Amino acid sequence: MPIENIEPVISGERLDKTVAQALNLSRSRIKELLEDDRILVNGSVEKPSYQVQEEDQIQVDLPEAEEVEILPEPMDLDIVYEDQDLVVVNKPKGLVVHPAPGHHTGTLVNGLLAHCQDLSGINGKLRPGIVHRIDKDTSGLLIICKNDHSHREIAKQLQDKTCHREYVALVHHPFDHDHGTINAPIGRDEKDRQKMAVTAKNSKSAITHFRVLKNYKDYALVSCLLETGRTHQIRVHMQYIGHPVVGDPKYGYRKTMDTQGQLLHAARIEFIHPSTREKITLDAPLDPIFAKVIEQLDKE
Structure with a gap:
């Protein structure tokens, strides 16, 4: 992957604008690179609004360009809500949200393109309509x-923390308290770039509020409310406090029950409709595998 080194010309210019002008890239592309920690200033991750200085060393890690065509694929989607602006789906465990280099079929986006062709284009060709993500094995x-107006509105609510996302997770070990807040910055794991970690280096603030729904002998069912939306946030934070998510292949215990991935479910979402300004609250039942595990634990 080519590394581009940029020398700032104007002190006080925004980082995203400086890189966009130097490499002739769109702001949306720059945003993707920043979110993937591919733009470093003096070896550190900075916000798009960071004001560059002439002595700054800016390094951009550009992935190899890949021309792809994302094709519609008929798919049985669990649609919870839909109108002219939005579609809200209950994504099953095991389904990848959007195509990525080397993986262009069988994703939620492929299914969405077969369901409706009018998706927002702000996030580029590989991520039409996608304003936020959940992991493959998170349901x-x-x-x-469906359009750029709604995309900007929902993205702003996510940024302003007025779009509320509540998750349910089964974690190892019962708690001796009924709620808490984890305020610990998350960045790339220095030893394993495929993982995230709580770290002070090249990290971003991350806040998770949790409450205990039920304690079991060896586990706890918890509800997690995200104040920020970092990659693998709940999984990393729960591991950090000694309660890793059950079945998590990256951050959990190696020997655990067979769950086909982490028992983590995006159960509720609350937002303001981008056009009607109506408050929308939606709930989704647990994934069948998750529900079966809870049913078994309740019987013990």
Whole structure:
């Protein structure tokens, strides 16, 4: 992957604008690179609004360009809500949200393109309509935007923390308290770039509020409310406090029950409709595998 080194010309210019002008890239592309920690200033991750200085060393890690065509694929989607602006789906465990290099079929986006062709284009060709994501093996609610207006509105609510996302997770070990807040910055794991970690280096603030729904002998069912939306946030934070998510292949215990991935579910989402300004609250039942595990634990 080519590395581009940029020398700032104007002190006080925004980082995203400086890189966009230097490399002739769109602001949306710059946003993707920043979110993927591919733009470093003096070796550190900075916000798009960071004001560059002439002595700054800016390094951009550009992935190899890949021309792809994302094709519609008929798919049985669990649609919880839909109108002219939005589609909200209950994504099943095991389904990848959007195509990525080397993986262009069988994703939620492929299914969405077969369901409706009018998806927002702000996030580029590989991520039409996608304004936020959940992991492949995390089930639950996801907002898909049909036009750029709704995309900007929902993205702003996510940024302003007025779009509320509540998750349910089964974690190892019962708690001796009924609620808490985890305020710990998350960044790339220095030892394993495929993982995230609580770290002070090249990290972003991350806040998760949780409450205990039920304690079991060896587990706890918890509800997690995200104040920020970092990659793998709940999984990393729960591991950090000694309660890793059950079945998590990256951050959990190696020997655990067979759950086909982490028992983590986006159960509720609450937002203001981008056009009607109506408050929308949606809920989704647990994934069948998750529900079966809880049913078994309740019988013990």
